[in-house]
Amino acid sequence: MPFASRQAFHHLAALAKQVGIRPGGSPAERRASKYVLNHFRSLGLEASVEPFDVEIPGKTESECTIEGLGRVASRPVAATANTPARGLSGPLVFVETGEEVHLPEFRPGQIFLLYGELGPPEKYAPLMRAKPAAIILAENLRFIEPRLTKLSHEKREAFGAVPTLRIGFADADRALRKRAKRARVTVSVSHEWRRSQNVWGVLRGSEKPWEIVTVGGHYDSVWAGYGAQDNAGGAAVVMELARVFARAGSKRTIRFCTFGCEELGLRGSTAHVENLRKAHARHKPDRKKWGWKLDESPLEQHRLMLNVDLQGLLMGENYCPVGGPPELVAACKLLSSEMGPSFKFDEECYSSDNAPFAHAGIPTAAFGRLGVELMWAHTPADTLDRCWEESLQPIGEYLEEFLTRYVARAKAFPFRREIPEAHKKKVEEYFRGRVFGYVDG
Numbered sequence: 001m002p003f004a005s006r007q008a009f010h011h012l013a014a015l016a017k018q019v020g021i022r023p024g025g026s027p028a029e030r031r032a033s034k035y036v037l038n039h040f041r042s043l044g045l046e047a048s049v050e051p052f053d054v055e056i057p058g059k060t061e062s063e064c065t066i067e068g069l070g071r072v073a074s075r076p077v078a079a080t081a082n083t084p085a086r087g088l089s090g091p092l093v094f095v096e097t098g099e100e101v102h103l104p105e106f107r108p109g110q111i112f113l114l115y116g117e118l119g120p121p122e123k124y125a126p127l128m129r130a131k132p133a134a135i136i137l138a139e140n141l142r143f144i145e146p147r148l149t150k151l152s153h154e155k156r157e158a159f160g161a162v163p164t165l166r167i168g169f170a171d172a173d174r175a176l177r178k179r180a181k182r183a184r185v186t187v188s189v190s191h192e193w194r195r196s197q198n199v200w201g202v203l204r205g206s207e208k209p210w211e212i213v214t215v216g217g218h219y220d221s222v223w224a225g226y227g228a229q230d231n232a233g234g235a236a237v238v239m240e241l242a243r244v245f246a247r248a249g250s251k252r253t254i255r256f257c258t259f260g261c262e263e264l265g266l267r268g269s270t271a272h273v274e275n276l277r278k279a280h281a282r283h284k285p286d287r288k289k290w291g292w293k294l295d296e297s298p299l300e301q302h303r304l305m306l307n308v309d310l311q312g313l314l315m316g317e318n319y320c321p322v323g324g325p326p327e328l329v330a331a332c333k334l335l336s337s338e339m340g341p342s343f344k345f346d347e348e349c350y351s352s353d354n355a356p357f358a359h360a361g362i363p364t365a366a367f368g369r370l371g372v373e374l375m376w377a378h379t380p381a382d383t384l385d386r387c388w389e390e391s392l393q394p395i396g397e398y399l400e401e402f403l404t405r406y407v408a409r410a411k412a413f414p415f416r417r418e419i420p421e422a423h424k425k426k427v428e429e430y431f432r433g434r435v436f437g438y439v440d441g
């Protein structure tokens with residue numbers, strides 16, 4: 001049976017509703033991983049779990065009182081720093097979006113009110129040098145409660161941290177309109193290391209098993225939401241493609257994967273690529289073997305990575321950033337104009353599990369469905385009832401056809417293992433600032 005959106009939707013519902021909220025490193029994420037593992041096993045694939053460690057929030061308590069408003073709803077930014085138990089109060093200073101040009105002169109005890117996020121190191125480092133006593137972040141969406149997020153340990157270790165919490169857009173707006181001059185905050189946070197896991201289902205190639213393609217999508221959610229579109233939808237497409245090819249077979253090795261902890265800064269895919277790099281460093285080509293030059297490490301054997309992140313929107317626009325040789329870009333486009341769906345194509349570095357693969361020199365293509373509903377992503381509103389079975393069929397059929405033609409049946413693998421210089425630069429830039437900067441989780 002070809003790709004069936006009904007089957008995919010069944011997986012989507014299992015992850016987004018039966019398991020529900022499944023943040024990286026949580027027992028719920030583990031339950032979701034077992035669901036995927038059982039699926040891969042039932043298909044007869046070589047199923048395995050790849051563990052890695054991740055920092056998650058422990059204690060997450062906060063209180064925030066603003067002059068003229070009284071107590072307002074808040075959540076701390078986990079893994080930042082604690083105030084004294086009784087809290088601290090100080091002058092409230094609005095610093096716009098927190099870039100260096102908006103920061104005030106140092107005065108002891110200032111509490112910064114900042115619209116948006118702590119941001120990448122270029123923004124975060126000057127912010128820390130300005131030595132606020134605490135930071136209040138205002139949500140940038142009007143309709144959501146303050147979300148729980150976490151500071152990445154890389155940023156905390158490199159630049160330090162101050163007590164930080166998040167309040168709703170409307171409360172921040174009111175504080176500004178009333179020209180509130182003082183605030184009092186209490187932040188009590190801790191962090192701990194937990195085990196998370198990627199789940200693999202490997203179909204070994206019948207003719208050229210050393211030519212490897214990974215098809216992946218993350219299965220974790222943010223703390224604040226059910227992660228239905230982001231990314232139970234993508235993981236479900238991957239799981240259903242695994243069923244199709246487990247039955248149909250493939251000349252080349254296809255490794256289906258659902259990654260853990262994407263929302264915590266691509267932790268699962270980063271851990272996997274790290275393992276590939278280590279295996280590569282240990283790899284000693286056997287020079288006595290005939291054709292030893294072809295004795296590649298597992299990293300070199302990787303020809304392509306396809307990532308599926310954000311699926312299930314009823315009304316939306318398909319987006320496909322490709323980081324690979326011109327013939328890969330052309331193939332993605334040609335197949336789309338031949339059978340649909342239409343995509344917006346470009347050569348950006350998509351912020352998802354494809355990025356660590358690209359960083360290691362593996363060509364990638366990412367498949368997402370974007371639209372106005374994307375504003376629900378990373379909020380409690382990203383629920384199953386915003387996902388549509390019908391929307392999974394076109395992307396599933398497209399990927400099935402792509403994999404059948406170019407991977408499972410192709411006589412020779414048609415894409416060079418090359419990444420254009422321009423894309424390489426974008427990936428480098430992304431990793432410098434974004435992964436451990438923007439994506440605090």
Ligand SMILES: [Zn+2]
Nearest residue numbers: 230231309310
């Ligand atoms: Zn996602």
